[in-house]
Amino acid sequence: MPLSDPTAYSHGSAPKTAILLVNLGTPDAPTASALRRYLGEFLSDPRVVEIPKPVWWLILNGIILPIRSSKSAAKYASVWTERGSPLQSGTADLTQAVAAEMARLGHHVQVRYAMRYGNPSVASVLDEMAKQNVTRILLVPLYPQYCAATTASTLDAVTAWMRRSRRMPELRVLNHFHDEPLYIEALARKIEAHWQQQGRPDKFVMSFHGMPARTLKLGDPYHCECHKTGRLLAERLGLAAADYAVTFQSRFGKQEWLQPYTEPTLRQLAKEGVARVDVTCPGFSVDCLETLEEIAMEGKEAFLSSGGKVFNYIDCLNAETHWAQGFSRLLTSHLQGWNTTVPADPKKLAQTRERAKALGAENL
Numbered sequence: 001m002p003l004s005d006p007t008a009y010s011h012g013s014a015p016k017t018a019i020l021l022v023n024l025g026t027p028d029a030p031t032a033s034a035l036r037r038y039l040g041e042f043l044s045d046p047r048v049v050e051i052p053k054p055v056w057w058l059i060l061n062g063i064i065l066p067i068r069s070s071k072s073a074a075k076y077a078s079v080w081t082e083r084g085s086p087l088q089s090g091t092a093d094l095t096q097a098v099a100a101e102m103a104r105l106g107h108h109v110q111v112r113y114a115m116r117y118g119n120p121s122v123a124s125v126l127d128e129m130a131k132q133n134v135t136r137i138l139l140v141p142l143y144p145q146y147c148a149a150t151t152a153s154t155l156d157a158v159t160a161w162m163r164r165s166r167r168m169p170e171l172r173v174l175n176h177f178h179d180e181p182l183y184i185e186a187l188a189r190k191i192e193a194h195w196q197q198q199g200r201p202d203k204f205v206m207s208f209h210g211m212p213a214r215t216l217k218l219g220d221p222y223h224c225e226c227h228k229t230g231r232l233l234a235e236r237l238g239l240a241a242a243d244y245a246v247t248f249q250s251r252f253g254k255q256e257w258l259q260p261y262t263e264p265t266l267r268q269l270a271k272e273g274v275a276r277v278d279v280t281c282p283g284f285s286v287d288c289l290e291t292l293e294e295i296a297m298e299g300k301e302a303f304l305s306s307g308g309k310v311f312n313y314i315d316c317l318n319a320e321t322h323w324a325q326g327f328s329r330l331l332t333s334h335l336q337g338w339n340t341t342v343p344a345d346p347k348k349l350a351q352t353r354e355r356a357k358a359l360g361a362e363n364l
């Protein structure tokens with residue numbers, strides 16, 4: 001494959017820094033054909049499904065895609081808004097909020113987002129950055145807990161692009177932020193705001209996306225990082241061990257996944273006489289199908305139909321102001337040594353200020 005040369009090198013050009021937020025990706029429409037494309041790309045990633053390729057190709061194309069595409073399309077249709085997929089609009093909003101906050105903090109950085117699967121692709125955003133002479137990239141997979149299926153896969157997409165680029169940018173990667181005080185604090189504030197309005201539940205459930213159980217034995221730190229987030233958040237909220245549970249949702253296929261599973265736990269709690277549960281999903285940066293449909297709709301139905309009385313779903317952090325501020329402070333600490341506060345070009349600085357103004361930075 002020929003190496004790409006988007007712009008000619010010129011002497012004396014100042015370093016340009018970008019923050020690239022990457023989320024999982026989502027279908028372009030809630031239709032079976034869009035789902036087939038999206039799931040086909042997602043589930044063909046060997047980081048996501050670790051089964052020998054030829055066997056998996058047959059199962060995926062012969063069974064999973066024909067059946068799951070239309071089933072999943074109906075689920076997506078139930079959460080789709082006039083802005084499209086919640087994952088897409090939520091990621092765009094978070095990006096804009098972080099861009100505004102970084103500008104307010106005086107950083108001259110581009111903040112963009114890409115999707116690991118679907119659009120805008122990681123390669124297309126990196127191509128655009130290269131054309132704009134971006135020379136330093138802070139890569140931020142939007143997963144607080146490290147997992148090979150998500151975090152490492154995001155880096156795979158970036159390194160695949162780098163393999164065909166002549167002039168590689170400097171690259172830093174935010175590996176995880178599952179125990180960062182700024183993240184735990186933002187989660188705690190969100191929960192506390194809810195409890196100030198509604199009082200405390202009988203049980204607080206923190207539901208994380210599941211993974212095949214064998215990945216824990218193979219050394220993936222994901223399970224431990226989910227539990228650490230759960231423990232830190234519970235401690236910050238003053239909860240005793242009996243007041244909360246850490247569970248895993250979105251099981252896929254027949255093999256064992258990380259336990260306890262969210263939905264059976266909700267049913268069990270209701271049967272044990274727990275009247276009210278509050279559920280939140282700290283592993284998802286923005287609300288998406290997995291939180292809005294699987295938890296807020298299906299999880300609620302499971303709990304109430306098993307005898308539970310009150311089910312509250314507490315949203316993800318999304319683009320909350322205090323999270324955009326906390327996240328930007330966290331990202332700033334990863335920019336250390338890259339001087340982003342001295343403008344290279346006064347004209348560009350004025351443009352950045354105008355852009356920040358247009359993005360509402362003054363209100364943050």
Ligand SMILES: C=CC1=C(C)c2cc3[nH]c(cc4nc(cc5[nH]c(cc1n2)c(C)c5CCC(=O)O)C(CCC(=O)O)=C4C)c(C)c3C=C
Pocket residue numbers: 024025026027039048049068072085087143147149150209210211212222250252283284287288289290
């Ligand atoms: C083997 C299959 C899957 C693994 C492993 C997996 C890991 C994993 N996923 C997320 C985050 C998200 N997953 C989402 C949707 C989704 N996940 C799978 C399968 C696996 N995920 C499927 C098939 C789907 C599509 C929906 C469906 O058909 O059920 C989403 C939501 C995307 C959206 O558009 O809203 C997110 C986010 C993590 C964090 C993770 C491992 C830790």
Ligand SMILES: [Fe+2]
Pocket residue numbers: 209250
């Ligand atoms: Fe998933």
Ligand SMILES: [Fe+2]
Pocket residue numbers: 223224225227
């Ligand atoms: Fe563990």
